Amino acid sequence: MQGNRSVDTRPELAVRSAAYALGLRYRVRVRPVPALRCTPDMVFTGARVAVFVDGCFWHGCPSHYKTPSTNTQYWAKKIEGNRVRDRKTDGSLSAAGWTVIRIWEHEPPRLAAQQIAATVRAAAMRVLAR
Ligand SMILES: [Zn+2]
Secondary structure (H helix, E strand, C coil), rough: CCCCCCCCCHHHHHHHHHHHHCCCCCEEECCCCCCCCCCCCCCEECCCCEEEEEECHHHHCCCCCCCCCCHHHHHHHHHHHHHHHHHHHHHHHHCCCCCCEECCCCCCCHHHHHHHHHHHHHHHHHHHHH
């Protein structure tokens, strides 16, 4: 296991290609808000939508996360820290006018992509209405 935001892990790629297949076009490895140290897995610049595909372990998925039986305290603290940081990131992005979507890696990519498409569509309307 390496960093908790390793680039191009498989669940991210699966969601990206499902989204691409639906006709969605997005950017990767860009910071939506330059001052914020966060690079979502997909960024829809026009609609201002940021998508994160969260690993069930690293982000503490309610259905799949189980604290490892060794170094229990370390992991519990680590994962809780990640969760807190995720919420903070979401808050900063939405304060900057962005819509944040978080997809669990266990979610079927095609359903995730449909959810992203619907959200991007709605968000683009809101941006246009401004
Ligand atoms: Zn999960």
